[in-house]
Amino acid sequence: GAGVSQSxxxxxxxxxxxxxxxxxxxxxxxxxxxxxxxxxxxxxxLIYFQGNSAPDKSGLPSDRFxxxxxxxxxxxxTIQRTQQEDSAVYLCASRxxxxxxxxxxxxxxxxxxxx
Amino acid sequence: xAKTTQPNSMESNEEEPVHLPCNHSTISGxxxxxxYRQLPSQGPEYVIxxxxxxxxxxxxxxxxxxxxxxxxxxxxxxxxxxxxxxxCILSGSGNTPLVFxxxxxxxxxx
Numbered sequence: 448g449a450g451v452s453q454s455x456x457x458x459x460x461x462x463x464x465x466x467x468x469x470x471x472x473x474x475x476x477x478x479x480x481x482x483x484x485x486x487x488x489x490x491x492x493l494i495y496f497q498g499n500s501a502p503d504k505s506g507l508p509s510d511r512f513x514x515x516x517x518x519x520x521x522x523x524x525t526i527q528r529t530q531q532e533d534s535a536v537y538l539c540a541s542r543x544x545x546x547x548x549x550x551x552x553x554x555x556x557x558x559x560x561x562x
Numbered sequence: 563x564a565k566t567t568q569p570n571s572m573e574s575n576e577e578e579p580v581h582l583p584c585n586h587s588t589i590s591g592x593x594x595x596x597x598y599r600q601l602p603s604q605g606p607e608y609v610i611x612x613x614x615x616x617x618x619x620x621x622x623x624x625x626x627x628x629x630x631x632x633x634x635x636x637x638x639x640x641x642x643x644x645x646x647x648x649x650c651i652l653s654g655s656g657n658t659p660l661v662f663x664x665x666x667x668x669x670x671x672x
Contacts, residue, residue: 451605478657489649490606490662497657506659538605546656548594548613553605 449473451554453539459560460529468524468557472541479522480542480551481514485535493537496522498544529561566650571667574640582635582666584650589630592654597624597635599646600665606649609635645670 452471460466472479481493492506496516507513511529516522526533536558540551567585574580586595597609610617610624612633617624623636637644649665 480659482659482662489664490660492659492661495657495659503659540605542657544657548596548611548653550596550608550611551606551660553607556605 451539451541451552453537453554453557455557456555457558457560459562462531462561463528465525465527466529466559468526468537468559470522470524470539470541470554472520472522472539473552474520475543476541476552477519477544478542478551479516480540481522481524482538482540483535484538484556490538493524526559529559531561534559534561566652566663568648568650568663568666570664571669573669573671574637576642576670576672577639580637580640580644580668580670582637582648582650582668583632584634585632586650586652587631589652590654593652594654595624595626595630595633596651596653596660597622598649598651598660598662599644600649601643601646606662609648640668640670642670642672644668 454469477498480495482490484490494504494514496502511527514524536556538556540553542551543549596611598606600606610622612624625634647665647667651660
């Protein structure tokens with residue numbers, strides 16, 4: 448079946464511009480996560496959504512970052528007034544909801560370059 | 563989340579078994595041990611997870627120490643396609659986000 452998809456795969460933007468990154472999770476997965484991976488670094492949690500609950504935004508690095516998830520499916524991560532330090536690969540993951548230790552399925556990521 | 567310690571890098575010959583160690587001395591009784599790997603230019607992918615007993619699946623085996631303070635991911639016959647960064651992660655049940663460390667970069671030599 449279809450996995451997690453993300454678009455665009457690559458995005459180059461000028462410093463100060465806003466960008467939107469999209470994630471299409473696996474159908475039926477109620478939990479959705481955003482992570483980012485800077486060059487040579489590990490993955491850093493940003494935000495996650497679980498069903499209709501309020502999202503956990505504890506990993507967002509600044510108020511320039513926001514995300515929404517419409518209709519419990521597609522999610523958009525928005526970065527306003529991009530800075531060069533925002534350059535990274537942004538990864539989305541989804542999983543079946545619930546308390547069992549189900550695995551997360553990751554998309555291929557969006558590589559963001561801020562010039 | 564409890565912390566894990568892994569070697570920065572390991573090397574293996576193709577078609578040889580590989581044992582990737584992970585120390586997690588502060589693991590709590592409800593923490594599951596998860597392994598993910600990240601191939602070059604791809605998102606992470608799930609490998610295996612366990613709680614107390616050893617686990618096997620089509621990709622790998624997970625051997626968990628009796629005191630649960632360490633575990634070993636076993637690839638029975640390494641292939642060139644297994645070259646990746648392997649992450650050992652502790653996570654309680656539920657939807658909590660994964661906390662990735664630096665992982666172990668596995669190189670496979672033909």
